[in-house]
Amino acid sequence: MKKLLLVVALIVAVSASYAQSIIPKAGLSLSKIHGNDASGTDSKAGLTLGVGFNLPLGEGAFSIQPELNYIQKGFKASEDGGTAKLNLNYLELPVLVKASFGDVTKFYVNAGPSIAYGLSGKVSYEEGNMKFSSKVKFGDGDAEDIVYINNKIDLGVQFGGGVLIAGKVMVDVRYGLGLTKLSDDTEVKNGGFQFTVGLPISLK
Numbered sequence: 001m002k003k004l005l006l007v008v009a010l011i012v013a014v015s016a017s018y019a020q021s022i023i024p025k026a027g028l029s030l031s032k033i034h035g036n037d038a039s040g041t042d043s044k045a046g047l048t049l050g051v052g053f054n055l056p057l058g059e060g061a062f063s064i065q066p067e068l069n070y071i072q073k074g075f076k077a078s079e080d081g082g083t084a085k086l087n088l089n090y091l092e093l094p095v096l097v098k099a100s101f102g103d104v105t106k107f108y109v110n111a112g113p114s115i116a117y118g119l120s121g122k123v124s125y126e127e128g129n130m131k132f133s134s135k136v137k138f139g140d141g142d143a144e145d146i147v148y149i150n151n152k153i154d155l156g157v158q159f160g161g162g163v164l165i166a167g168k169v170m171v172d173v174r175y176g177l178g179l180t181k182l183s184d185d186t187e188v189k190n191g192g193f194q195f196t197v198g199l200p201i202s203l204k
Contacts, residue, residue, distance in 0.1 A: 020203045023052035023065075023170060027196030031073040034178075036187040038075075044085060046072025048194055054098070065096045065110065073154075073178075073190045074121070082127035088136065088149070088190075092116035094158050094176075104166055111159035114176060116190075118152040150183040154190055170198040 026049035033041055050069030057063055074086040094114035100106045121136030134145055138152040160174025178190030 021054045021200040022203060023054060023198040023200045025050060025052065025196045025198030027194065029071050029192055029194050031075065031192030033075045033188040034191045035189050038188045041075040041077045044074050044076040046087065048196060061099050061101060063098045065098050067094050073192060082125060084125045086123050088121040089119040090116040090154060091119060096158065106164040109161040114156045114158050116154040123147050151180055153180060154178055155180045170200055172196045172198065
């Protein structure tokens, strides 16, 4: 913990004399599970919104961008005329290394680790006129009308890129690869794309 705090303090100290920005953003998540037990599943659209804090590392192209995001993950599966959907809500913290290129219009690439905390969820099934749904909770339990997912913590990596147009609008596309199994008895993990638009606000 002390080493982590020291690294954070050094990053803040290096970036303090350069232009920093806070980036409110919102957009679409297109999620799908992956792993040995994920065959036959499709992507599911959801919502993501949050805020990033860009910290330049000197006057060069590189910066650190921690974020705090709400994001919906999960998947969809169709079989024999019925469609099942799993929607999972997470609070996610990515810490990205970012390299930017250009002048008025800046292009960038980014990558880094992420950690997400499971908040809640819902599973639903629809076939013709028949519909039903159930709550999803993270952790353990034995209620018959609730689906439980063991692992609240979802570790992963993110990588992607985007463009900052005239310093005003940021369009970001990235892929998040989950590294943690959703539950102990299955081999599936989260994954998916994020498409967001942000409005950077300079703090200096």
